[in-house]
Amino acid sequence: MSDWGIALIAAGSAILGSITTGFFAWKAGHRQAAAAEAAGNAQAGALISTVQATLDEQRRARAAEQRRQVYARLLTEGAALESDPHLEATAMAEAFSLVRLEGPVEVTVAALAYREAVQRTRFRRAEASQEMLRTARNAFIHAAQDAIRDV
Helix, strand or coil: CCHHHHHHHHHHHHHHHHHHHHHHHHHHHHHHHHHHHHHHHHHHHHHHHHHHHHHHHHHHHHHHHHHHHHHHHHHHHHHHHHHCCCCCCHHHHHHHHHHHHHCCHHHHHHHHHHHHHHHHHCCCCCHHHHHHHHHHHHHHHHHHHHHHHCC
């Protein structure tokens, strides 16, 4: 075999070796890029889930605090009317309207019963009236506590 033949075989082998090595390197790089993309997507998904969970918890805490304030206002206005029956009942009516807006229905029903009990017992000090008032107030408090917990 001549020197030219040997040189052509060597050159062909080198080119074929380079092509084969390049192909496998390209495939490995492609797999690595796909794996990095999948890992990046998983990490981004986890971060988005964490941020969403944080926002949901903050929203829940704000809603619970809003309800707590509305319910406390009704109790405050009711207590004021209980202690001084000559006060105007407008503030309690406004507080009740806020409870109706805030809900839920169970709390609204209990608030209405409490409001009516306050109205009925404002000028009466009979023990039966006071017991009815305590029962209505406690029912409202329990319904409010449940609603705040369920937010």
